Amino acid sequence: xxxxxxxxxxxxxxIADDHAVLRESLAALLSTQAEFHVEGLASNGQEALxxxxxxxxxxxxxxxxxxxxxxxEVLRTLDRAGNRVAAVVLTGxxxxxxxxxxxxxxxxxxxxxxxxxxxxxxxxRTVANGELAFSDELAQQVLTTMSAETKGPTxxxxxxxxxxxxxxxxxxRGMKNKDIGQELxxxxxxxxxxxxxxxxxxxxxxxxxxxxxALSEISKAA
Numbered sequence: 193x194x195x196x197x198x199x200x201x202x203x204x205x206x207i208a209d210d211h212a213v214l215r216e217s218l219a220a221l222l223s224t225q226a227e228f229h230v231e232g233l234a235s236n237g238q239e240a241l242x243x244x245x246x247x248x249x250x251x252x253x254x255x256x257x258x259x260x261x262x263x264x265e266v267l268r269t270l271d272r273a274g275n276r277v278a279a280v281v282l283t284g285x286x287x288x289x290x291x292x293x294x295x296x297x298x299x300x301x302x303x304x305x306x307x308x309x310x311x312x313x314x315x316x317r318t319v320a321n322g323e324l325a326f327s328d329e330l331a332q333q334v335l336t337t338m339s340a341e342t343k344g345p346t347x348x349x350x351x352x353x354x355x356x357x358x359x360x361x362x363x364x365r366g367m368k369n370k371d372i373g374q375e376l377x378x379x380x381x382x383x384x385x386x387x388x389x390x391x392x393x394x395x396x397x398x399x400x401x402x403x404x405x406a407l408s409e410i411s412k413a414a
């Protein structure tokens with residue numbers, strides 16, 4: 193097990209998975225990373241919600257299909273309660289509809305159980321930093337599915353300024369705040385302020401919903 197480095201920001205984690213061996217193995221695996229601290233383990237949805245309430249973790253690593261209350265219901269409950277824990281869904285599902293539902297319910301990242309440990313480590317660090325963690329392939333699948341389903345207004349970006357529209361389109365291309373700032377020659381904090389205005393004006397809850405709106409606008413203009 194790696195030695196804990198007190199100078200690194202600590203990321204507090206709760207793991208929810210109904211398979212005991214996988215749950216314990218995940219805890220041991222995550223504990224090899226210096227800044228990861230596993231605070232609680234849960235075997236079903238109800239336990240997951242209780243652990244989140246008790247420990248207030250930074251990240252919830254969540255299996256989708258568990259007995260009783262599944263991962264979808266956990267995300268739905270957390271969303272309704274306004275709980276800001278960043279959820280990384282760890283799943284064996286190959287359903288694009290499942291992936292899209294994860295996003296709609298506020299999941300911040302999605303990792304397939306067939307992916308390697310580094311992908312999970314990276315996703316946890318990414319969502320703890322306030323970003324979304326979807327592989328390029330998964331993100332494109334989700335965007336395609338959600339764009340086909342979107343029932344939003346026909347011109348959702350109409351209220352945005354020209355600079356805000358630029359930022360929305362860069363988000364749709366998967367660019368992070370730092371990269372957007374460099375492209376537009378503005379600070380990362382300025383990008384964040386623009387994004388807050390964009391979210392308010394469009395009603396998008398996060399970057400992925402904003403990307404769906406922006407891609408929808410682009411496709412209509414084509």
